[in-house]
Amino acid sequence: MTDASYLDGQMLIAMPGIGDPRFDRSVIFLCVHSPDGAMGLVVNRAAEALSFAELLQRLDLLPENEPIKLPPQVEAMKVQIGGPVESGRGFVLHTSDYHAADSTLVVDEGLGLTATLDVLRAIADGKGPRRALLALGYAGWGPGQLEHEIQHNGWLNCDSDEGLLFDTDLDAKYDLALRKLGIDPSMLSTDAGHA
Numbered sequence: 001m002t003d004a005s006y007l008d009g010q011m012l013i014a015m016p017g018i019g020d021p022r023f024d025r026s027v028i029f030l031c032v033h034s035p036d037g038a039m040g041l042v043v044n045r046a047a048e049a050l051s052f053a054e055l056l057q058r059l060d061l062l063p064e065n066e067p068i069k070l071p072p073q074v075e076a077m078k079v080q081i082g083g084p085v086e087s088g089r090g091f092v093l094h095t096s097d098y099h100a101a102d103s104t105l106v107v108d109e110g111l112g113l114t115a116t117l118d119v120l121r122a123i124a125d126g127k128g129p130r131r132a133l134l135a136l137g138y139a140g141w142g143p144g145q146l147e148h149e150i151q152h153n154g155w156l157n158c159d160s161d162e163g164l165l166f167d168t169d170l171d172a173k174y175d176l177a178l179r180k181l182g183i184d185p186s187m188l189s190t191d192a193g194h195a
Contacts, residue, residue, distance in 0.1 A: 006033040007146075009108040011164055012040065013156040013177045016188050022084050025174045028139050029093060029160055031105065031113050038141040041082040041093055043165055044173035047136055052077040055090075055134070056124050059117060077123075078168060082135025091135050092119045093165065098129035111165075131166040156181060 012028040028040040082091055092114050096106070100119065104112040112129075122128035141149070149155055158180045164173055175185045 007038070007157055008033045009111070009160060010157045011043075011160045011177055013158065013174070013181075015153055015155060018154050023139070026139075027164065027173045027177045028083070029165055030157075031093070031107050031138075033146065035143060037143050038146045040139045041091060041133070041135045042080065042139060043093075043133060043135075044170045045081040046170055047079040047081050050079045052079055052134065055079055056120065059120065077132070077134060078170065080133060080135045080170070082137045083139030085138050085140045087137035089115065089137065090120070091115050091138060092123075092129075092132050093135065094119065094129035094132035095162075096129075098122060098132075111160075131162060133166055156183075 007030045010030050010033075012026075012030060014023045014026040014028075018024065023042075025044070026042050027044045028042050030038055030040040032039045081087070093107075094112055094114065096110050096112050098104070098114070098119060099106075099112055100114055100116060103116040103118070104114045106112055119128060119132075120134070123132060146155075150157070156178075158177055161180075164177055164180075167173070178185045178188070
């Protein structure tokens with residue numbers, strides 16, 4: 001059980017005027033948040049030049065001389081940009097029906113995070129988790145950094161749900177996350193106010 005002051009398992013929503021173009025209109029799922037810092041994955045930014053099938057081929061996870069026969073839901077999976085840290089490293093956020101004893105971090109009772117090739121092999125074979133998101137890189141914060149950014153109006157947070165995490169309409173996720181909080185995205189100002 002996590003401390004209520006930490007936001008593990010929550011979504012961060014970048015406020016207009018966040019001041020960092022890498023996070024403009026970003027929705028981030030926080031996998032870990034503790035006194036040591038935070039780690040999360042951007043869930044609404046596609047890696048435009050790379051499909052899931054191409055990634056599997058580059059990693060030699062698909063036979064070279066055989067036609068690619070991926071399950072339809074796997075074929076539709078988009079490779080996403082999880083954040084600017086370690087952008088060459090892959091992370092799979094997935095439903096808890098998949099668990100690798102030595103490599104899956106349990107985020108909460110319904111979600112896990114795995115960063116090994118085994119989960120990609122399982123997904124390619126149709127034996128992986130029911131729903132998954134593949135991200136290259138992650139967003140990271142040092143001790144107290146995320147709290148500081150939240151206090152200075154950089155981020156809002158809301159509860160996560162499978163639609164926000166795994167739906168393939170990435171462009172809609174920012175507005176959907178704001179609407180979960182009862183906020184009309186068109187009413188947000190890019191000028192941050194301070195009391």
